[in-house]
Amino acid sequence: AQSVAQPEDQVNVAEGNPLTVKCTYSVSGNPYLFWYVQYPNRGLQFLLKYITGDNLVKGSYGFEAEFNKSQTSFHLKKPSALVSDSALYFCAVRDRSNYQLIWGAGTKLIIKP
Amino acid sequence: SAVISQKPSRDICQRGTSLTIQCQVDSQVTMMFWYRQQPGQSLTLIATANQGSEATYESGFVIDKFPISRPNLTFSTLTVSNMSPEDSSIYLCSVGAGLNYGYTFGSGTRLTVV
Numbered sequence: 001a002q003s004v005a006q007p008e009d010q011v012n013v014a015e016g017n018p019l020t021v022k023c024t025y026s027v028s029g030n031p032y033l034f035w036y037v038q039y040p041n042r043g044l045q046f047l048l049k050y051i052t053g054d055n056l057v058k059g060s061y062g063f064e065a066e067f068n069k070s071q072t073s074f075h076l077k078k079p080s081a082l083v084s085d086s087a088l089y090f091c092a093v094r095d096r097s098n099y100q101l102i103w104g105a106g107t108k109l110i111i112k113p
Numbered sequence: 114s115a116v117i118s119q120k121p122s123r124d125i126c127q128r129g130t131s132l133t134i135q136c137q138v139d140s141q142v143t144m145m146f147w148y149r150q151q152p153g154q155s156l157t158l159i160a161t162a163n164q165g166s167e168a169t170y171e172s173g174f175v176i177d178k179f180p181i182s183r184p185n186l187t188f189s190t191l192t193v194s195n196m197s198p199e200d201s202s203i204y205l206c207s208v209g210a211g212l213n214y215g216y217t218f219g220s221g222t223r224l225t226v227v
Contacts, residue, residue: 034215041223043205044156046114046215088153099144099209101216105155 002027004093006104013081013111021076021107023065023091032094033074034101035065039087047089050074061085081111115140115208119219126196126226133192134222136206141186146207146216147179156205162189196226 003026013019025031035047048059050067058064065076074091091104116139126132136145147159147168159179160168168181183189193200206219 036215036218043119043220044207044218046217049215090155100146100158100161103155106153108153 002093002102004091004102004104006089006091006107008107009105010108010110013109015083015111015113016080019078019081019085019109019111021089021091021109023074023076023104025072025074025091025093025102027093027102030069033065033067034092034094035059035063035074035076036090036092037061037087038090038106044090047076083111083113085109086111114215115142115217117206117208117217117219119206119222121222122220123223124225126224128197128226130196131192131194132196132224133190134204134206135190136188136219138187138208142208143186144209145183145189146209147181147189147191148205148207150203150205150221152203159191159204193224196224198226200224201226 005024007022011021033050036044037047038044047063048057048065050057055067063078065074067074088106088108090106092101094101118137120135145162148156149159150156158171159174160170160181162168162181162183164183164186178194180192204222207216209216
């Protein structure tokens with residue numbers, strides 16, 4: 001069965017430190033992988049995607065993610081966290097045989113000044 | 114990417130009534146998706162709406178409770194019928210912009226049923 005796991009409900013990082021939000025997936029074949037961010041009382045905003053090509057993907061707001069096929073992971077990273085990065089982050093995967101997204105449970109990222 | 118206008122942004126409704134949520138897209142899209150999200154939690158797909166055909170509902174969601182219209186390639190509505198407090202949630206519409214692009218979301222409708 002297809003699935004996405006975000007093992008951490010919450011990640012706490014001090015401002016200026018690097019951050020990582022973890023995501024692993026299970027899907028048949030090669031997946032499309034996405035990261036979205038949701039700020040309080042807002043809709044979801046697209047951050048970045050992996051479709052094919054370079055395993056390191058750069059996205060919005062200085063975020064990047066690395067696709068690791070052997071570990072079936074797609075962790076979100078940022079070299080230096082900002083307080084304004086505090087939000088709810090979702091990893092999603094789309095099986096290439098259909099159009100639906102499989103969503104992770106979400107990780108609340110808290111950046112402390 | 115597509116821009117979605119979703120209305121209303123929030124509403125407080127009496128139990129037993131119905132609410133229709135509208136999503137207008139600024140470009141033609143084949144597939145639209147309707148989700149439900151409890152605050153702070155993940156998204157649950159309600160149905161996929163294709164223009165010219167009936168919506169495809171996920172397990173646990175039925176057309177009588179969540180009728181969907183998709184009259185053209187830029188517009189869709191979701192109705193939450195005969196509401197109960199358990200229907201209180203955030204409802205989101207989404208569109209895909211082609212195989213190589215991400216999915217765009219409306220700003221959401223926060224529904225409270227009292």
